[in-house]
Amino acid sequence: MKTPNHSQANILKVLEQTKKPLSAQEIWAEIQKQGQKIGVATVYRNLESLKIKGLIQIRTVHNQAIYSLVSEKQNFATCLQCGERTPLGISLAQSVEAPTLQSQAFEVYYHTLEVFGLCSPCQERSP
Amino acid sequence: MKTPNHSQANILKVLEQTKKPLSAQEIWAEIQKQGQKIGVATVYRNLESLKIKGLIQIRTVHNQAIYSLVSEKQNFATCLQCGERTPLGISLAQSVEAPTLQSQAFEVYYHTLEVFGLCSPCQERSP
DNA sequence: TAATATCTGATAATGATTATCATTCTTTAA
DNA sequence: TTAAAGAATGATAATCATTATCAGATATTA
Numbered sequence: 001m002k003t004p005n006h007s008q009a010n011i012l013k014v015l016e017q018t019k020k021p022l023s024a025q026e027i028w029a030e031i032q033k034q035g036q037k038i039g040v041a042t043v044y045r046n047l048e049s050l051k052i053k054g055l056i057q058i059r060t061v062h063n064q065a066i067y068s069l070v071s072e073k074q075n076f077a078t079c080l081q082c083g084e085r086t087p088l089g090i091s092l093a094q095s096v097e098a099p100t101l102q103s104q105a106f107e108v109y110y111h112t113l114e115v116f117g118l119c120s121p122c123q124e125r126s127p
Numbered sequence: 128m129k130t131p132n133h134s135q136a137n138i139l140k141v142l143e144q145t146k147k148p149l150s151a152q153e154i155w156a157e158i159q160k161q162g163q164k165i166g167v168a169t170v171y172r173n174l175e176s177l178k179i180k181g182l183i184q185i186r187t188v189h190n191q192a193i194y195s196l197v198s199e200k201q202n203f204a205t206c207l208q209c210g211e212r213t214p215l216g217i218s219l220a221q222s223v224e225a226p227t228l229q230s231q232a233f234e235v236y237y238h239t240l241e242v243f244g245l246c247s248p249c250q251e252r253s254p
Numbered sequence: 255t256a257a258t259a260t261c262t263g264a265t266a267a268t269g270a271t272t273a274t275c276a277t278t279c280t281t282t283a284a
Numbered sequence: 285t286t287a288a289a290g291a292a293t294g295a296t297a298a299t300c301a302t303t304a305t306c307a308g309a310t311a312t313t314a
Contacts, residue, residue: 005261007261007262023301024301024302025301037263038262038263039262039263039264039265040263040264040265040301040302041262041263041264041265041302041303041304042261042262042263044301044302044303045261045262045303051207052207052208054207054236054237057237057239059187060186060187060192063192063270063271063272063300063301064300064301065187065190065301065302070236070237074237074238074239074240075240075241075242076239076241076242077242077243077244077246078241078242078243078244079244079245079246079249080178080179080181080243080244080245080249081179081245081246081249082246082248082249084246086246088242106242106244106245106246106247107244107245107250108242108243108244109181109197109243109244109245110181110184110197110201110242110243110244111201111240111241111242111243112184112201112203112239112240112241112242112243113201113202113238113239113240113241114202114203114205114238114239114240114241115202115203115204115205115215115233115235115237115238115239116204116205116207116235116236116237116238116239117204117205117206117207117233117234117235117236117237118206118207118208118233118234118236119204119206119208119209119211119213119233120233121209122206122207122208122209123234132292134292134293150270151270151271152269152270164294165293165294166293166294166295166296167271167294167295167296168271168272168273168293168294168295168296169292169293169294171270171271171272172272172292172293173292190269190270190301190302190303191269191270192270192271
């Protein structure tokens, strides 16, 4: 795994500070606001690297990538329309019962348990 | 829930026939290839409707939305790099052990159990 | 130190998605 | 049925997040 560089450290810092998912543009603006000089391309490039390292997570809302730290909390109810994502106060073990969430004014259509990582070919591709 | 129209029926048919996730552009091309006349905008509009109805699922790979029918199989290993998504031969109950997938030449970084649907405000917003 | 490889910033290019708007198809009510 | 109101469609222009390019800066290696 490559050593985290300065740009990546700045990105991680911003995500830690704001404590909420941000778009690439927002991250870019925030780093600049903090006095660091950085280009958009660099932000995108390093977000990609951080993703491949498994340090940040990405989801897409309204055709825009939203980045966040990979945290312990991984159970959410995501609205298909507005994209709002509210944490579920349940553990992974309990979450198999998630569809009972119906009672919480959230209309469940489907749920997904997804494992993210690198497949074998891609592991070789990025040493 | 609105009655499914002709365009939506065509989209669903294509997804059923090809049995694999497709981009909007691919769906558009396929419907046209089958002799139906349809505009891109219509494809996008109806994909959105089908999403809100919970009939199709979306994920984003390389900055492009990929659509698929909401199926029974909801356990996948997704590669962070190439986006390849291979079904896991495990049930939801078993899947809490998914991290043991390590042994399968897939390097697991994190996993997510996500529930998709409509939040309360959005339910009222789209009758 | 010099040579090589990697990273960066500015900016142009790309391309998927969305907005616009005139037209066509549907539904509703008299 | 028929006319008015509403919704859906298609063609195309506009948007805008992301990516490619490339010259210069920085880091690494021998």
